Amino acid sequence: NAGVMQNPRHLVRRRGQEARLRCSPMKGHSHVYWYRQLPEEGLKFMVYLQKENIIDESGMPKERFSAEFPKEGPSILRIQQVVRGDSAAYFCASSPGLLGTSLNSPLHFGNGTRLTVT
Amino acid sequence: AQTVTQSQPEMSVQEAETVTLSCTYDTSESDYYLFWYKQPPSRQMILVIRQEAYKQQNATENRFSVNFQKAAKSFSLKISDSQLGDAAMYFCANRTSGTYKYIFGTGTRLKVLA
Numbered sequence: 001n002a003g004v005m006q007n008p009r010h011l012v013r014r015r016g017q018e019a020r021l022r023c024s025p026m027k028g029h030s031h032v033y034w035y036r037q038l039p040e041e042g043l044k045f046m047v048y049l050q051k052e053n054i055i056d057e058s059g060m061p062k063e064r065f066s067a068e069f070p071k072e073g074p075s076i077l078r079i080q081q082v083v084r085g086d087s088a089a090y091f092c093a094s095s096p097g098l099l100g101t102s103l104n105s106p107l108h109f110g111n112g113t114r115l116t117v118t
Numbered sequence: 119a120q121t122v123t124q125s126q127p128e129m130s131v132q133e134a135e136t137v138t139l140s141c142t143y144d145t146s147e148s149d150y151y152l153f154w155y156k157q158p159p160s161r162q163m164i165l166v167i168r169q170e171a172y173k174q175q176n177a178t179e180n181r182f183s184v185n186f187q188k189a190a191k192s193f194s195l196k197i198s199d200s201q202l203g204d205a206a207m208y209f210c211a212n213r214t215s216g217t218y219k220y221i222f223g224t225g226t227r228l229k230v231l232a
Contacts, residue, residue, distance in 0.1 A: 042209050042222030089161060107220065109163035
């Protein structure tokens with residue numbers, strides 16, 4: 001059973017270009033969460049999506065960032081007109097259902113995409 | 119607002135010795151979960167151990183155990199018989215029951231000396 005798959009593993013973009021990060025959740029998982037890890041910091045929540053729906057994007061920067069999770073295919077985190085401050089590791093996680101009261105709904109993380117903006 | 123604080127940016131331990139990583143948190147919630155994640159150089163986030171706040175008994179997973187002090191809002195991780203493969207960044211995290219957001223600390227880099 002494959003885990004959460006993220007690609008690419010590393011992505012280099014020049015300032016002003018677009019970055020597209022992909023995440024395929026674990027099989028059977030329909031909930032996806034994106035987190036960002038800036039250098040020397042912990043992971044910070046960005047957005048929570050279910051198939052075809054954005055549930056909570058309170059952690060997303062208001063401009064240039066968008067996310068989608070279509071009916072078919074992976075979840076995409078898109079960053080337009082990247083700036084140096086966007087350089088970070090972006091992690092995707094998935095769960096089989098909404099993380100609720102049960103500790104047995106763990107969050108499964110992918111290996112992240114490291115974005116470098118030059 | 120919920121916060122998680124790891125005051126030790128870096129720790130070192132001799133192989134086979136014991137080390138304790140500190141974590142404090144702040145929350146107004148009464149029902150929550152606490153986690154320790156390990157992040158090796160591969161960048162993978164690996165769940166090491168988890169604790170339910172309503173349980174008084176400290177969680178243990180083989181060589182890993184926690185000291186959960188709810189009143190002090192402290193959740194330290196003890197690694198016994200340290201191995202070279204334990205070298206990694208360790209993140210403490212908090213999640214309120216019924217929510218999906220994890221709040222992470224800034225991490226502690228653990229070095230294991232041969």
